[in-house]
Amino acid sequence: KSTYENYINSEIEYQNSINFIGQHIATLVHEIRNPMTSLYGFIQLLKGEAVGETQRMFTIMESELKQMDFLVSNLLNFSKPQKLIFEYFCFKEMVKEVIDLLQAQAIMSNTLLTFQCNEQQSFSIRGNKVRLKQMALNLIKNAIEAVDIDGRIIVKLTLVDNNIEFSISDEGVGMEQQVLDNLFTPFYTTKSTGTGLGLLLVKKVVEEHNGDIVVVTNEGKGTQFKITLSRFDSYPQKYYQNLELRGNS
Numbered sequence: 001k002s003t004y005e006n007y008i009n010s011e012i013e014y015q016n017s018i019n020f021i022g023q024h025i026a027t028l029v030h031e032i033r034n035p036m037t038s039l040y041g042f043i044q045l046l047k048g049e050a051v052g053e054t055q056r057m058f059t060i061m062e063s064e065l066k067q068m069d070f071l072v073s074n075l076l077n078f079s080k081p082q083k084l085i086f087e088y089f090c091f092k093e094m095v096k097e098v099i100d101l102l103q104a105q106a107i108m109s110n111t112l113l114t115f116q117c118n119e120q121q122s123f124s125i126r127g128n129k130v131r132l133k134q135m136a137l138n139l140i141k142n143a144i145e146a147v148d149i150d151g152r153i154i155v156k157l158t159l160v161d162n163n164i165e166f167s168i169s170d171e172g173v174g175m176e177q178q179v180l181d182n183l184f185t186p187f188y189t190t191k192s193t194g195t196g197l198g199l200l201l202v203k204k205v206v207e208e209h210n211g212d213i214v215v216v217t218n219e220g221k222g223t224q225f226k227i228t229l230s231r232f233d234s235y236p237q238k239y240y241q242n243l244e245l246r247g248n249s
Contacts (some may be wrong), residue, residue, distance in 0.1 A: 040065050043062050090124055095157060109147070111151050113144070114153070135202050135205040138202050146172030147222075153169065162230060167224055167225065210230055213227050
């Protein structure tokens with residue numbers, strides 16, 4: 001088969017996998033939310049009658065249920081097309097927010113997490129900030145988990161023509177060829193507690209923004225993920241029906 005035919009077959013297989021996952025996740029989310037709604041109602045009733053330490057424990061339980069609801073809501077991103085709102089925002093500031101969120105985790109593992117960019121340049125982009133932030137969180141969190149103690153991670157932003165290049169380089173153990181080949185395969189993971197959906201989300205977000213993702217890895221030396229995003233235009237036709245644009249150029 002030609003390279004083009006292999007590419008088409010690969011894309012069909014990928015979309016079939018996504019559709020299969022989506023159908024099952026939608027059912028799963030529905031089944032999870034039913035008992036969660038009942039539990040939340042009971043907690044609200046009991047919390048009103050509780051005092052002192054007991055009330056504090058119910059407050060914690062209520063908070064955890066809200067977090068669970070947030071997580072299952074995110075799973076719906078795989079089950080049906082979302083109405084994406086694209087607006088102008090500073091990609092650089094968004095990345096800084098993500099690094100601030102994950103800096104404590106890096107410090108706990110004695111990992112040096114650094115950020116490099118030209119502060120004099122504008123990194124304004126038209127995109128969906130929530131989705132791009134999810135992408136950045138997944139990639140940087142994965143890098144932190146990949147490095148050993150005293151490792152280093154470099155997050156870098158550069159401008160190339162009208163594109164933003166966003167790279168995350170770690171000094172981890174790198175990946176074997178088999179892992180690299182299955183990197184974006186649904187539910188494929190090498191982590192004992194992993195879901196195999198994190199990098200699938202990353203790929204989907206990159207596609208939503210008509211971007212490219214390149215992964216370079218060397219066993220024993222580390223891995224680099226490089227995302228290239230168009231700053232202002234050229235969105236894929238298949239997302240037009242779920243896309244809203246706002247903001248000024």
